[in-house]
Amino acid sequence: MTRRLLAVHAHPDDESSKGAATYAYYRSLGVDVTVVSCTGGERGDIQNEALVEKAMADRDMAGLRRIEMEKARAAMGIDHVWLGYLDSGLPENDEPVPANSFATIPLEISAAPLVAIIRRLRPHVVHTYDETGGYPHPDHIRTHEVAMFAIDAAADAERYPEAGAAWTVSKVYFDRIFNAPRITAMHDRLVELEPDSERTAQLAEFLERVNERPADATTQVPCGDFFETRDDALRAHASQVAPDSRFFFWPNDLQREVWPFEDYLLAASTVESPVPETDFFAGIDTADADDALVGGTR
Template identity: 50%
Template sequence: MAVHAHPDDESSKGAATMARYAAEGVEVLVVTCTGGERGDILNPAMDRPEIKAHIGEVREQEMARAREILGVRQSWLGFVDSGFPEGDPLPPLPEGCFALEPLDVASEPLVRAVREFRPHVMLTYDEKGGYPHPDHVKCHEVSVEAFEAAGDPERYPGTGEPWQPLKLYYHMTFTKERLTALHSAMEQAGLESPYADWLTRFEDESFENLWDITTKVTCGEYFETRDKALLAHATQIDPNGVWFVCPLDIQREAWPTEDYHLARSLVDTELPEDDLFAGIREKVSF
């Protein structure tokens, strides 16, 4: 189970991993916390009044295409996008949005989803949310709450039979190590790298990753599938944007994995890992 804040997050973080496991016969569920109703249109070709007027419906349709491409199931928690506050001072978050929901209210439908789907592994963001969007931070909070509560019969009564996931991971997608490797590989190939500006951000301590990489999942052969899923989110992803500047063969050579931090584990495993199910395959039957 991969828990994400908005439609498109599942395609930019861990998509090739999910596509690989789905192709190998693992049942994969993406849980999307909000509908992305307050997301900006980031692809100029889609910046049209009729799309803006129905952005929630459009993003739902985009998510349907992306999940089909990835070969995964997907469900919605049904909360309202909080938007990304900008300005100085920052404006208040809109009333009724996901980020302002009490933890138990925001977590209840995810606990229900965990007890229904019964995942062995959960994926989410770290305390910073991957980046400081209020919905990403809230997604972290409800994911940790659900991981810890779903197996306790005393908590969240009426949401199904208890089920305890065995491992919880944080996405480690935009790390300095990965961006440096891609940047160097592009320069060595004589190509202009889009990563120089990204790397300067790591000089600001607020952009430093909180956690070390513990787990690298080899999934380079699914990078093309990942990119197709990204492009399905046409309002959010510019096909001429930075996501697609680095050629896939360079990516596969320089950094053929998607990376994670093992945040919780109820099974014995040796670090570093190359499999999200390390320690689980020996414990349970799939």
């Protein structure tokens, strides 16, 4: 039976910075991979001063980000679904989150379309963020809340009966790609190769930012052959990812040498899967998962 992976992200471009190589790797193995973007990224600022489409970004950021998302989707070879909510932006100085944006919608309402997506696609694995959102953007935090709520609700036939037959996700993963051991390994190797280079200094500065993050990854997906695909997907989001972005501080060959993985935390599982592991689908018998009765219905 076909294995199925669903990734739930806050904005278009998040899927490319937090899992793109993994998604391309699993597509190469025949896995059905779908990314859900919870918002359209309408309130994103231009992060690339050299953006060719700056006039469009000023006039229609939402439209531009849809175009960019389609380019990234094609680069990874995945499927994509919009959840349909408005970007909440990143309020400053204790300003409130804008009314009717994603972070303000009641959870039982905002999760409803994701429950329907889970029941329609029947993913064995879901990848999303932990309770911090990865960083304190209201949409990232809400994405975690919506994803976990929807996973739980999708397995209960008595909840959202209009959304289709109940489905239980076998495993849930949280992103741990930007972890201190990974950045340390690459920094140390770059120091050996080019101790006085600008990118070595940039990576040292980035290491200071991630050094306090917990090193709690359980799962390393061996996707080094797809780092170029990841970069193509990132560059597709040209309004958000500049050519000199921190994502491109270090050469891909160096990454493949010292850390040819993307890292995740196994957050929930209904199957036996000893950790550490190298495969999202370890322990999952997809035939059993597909044939199982869930909540007494199919």
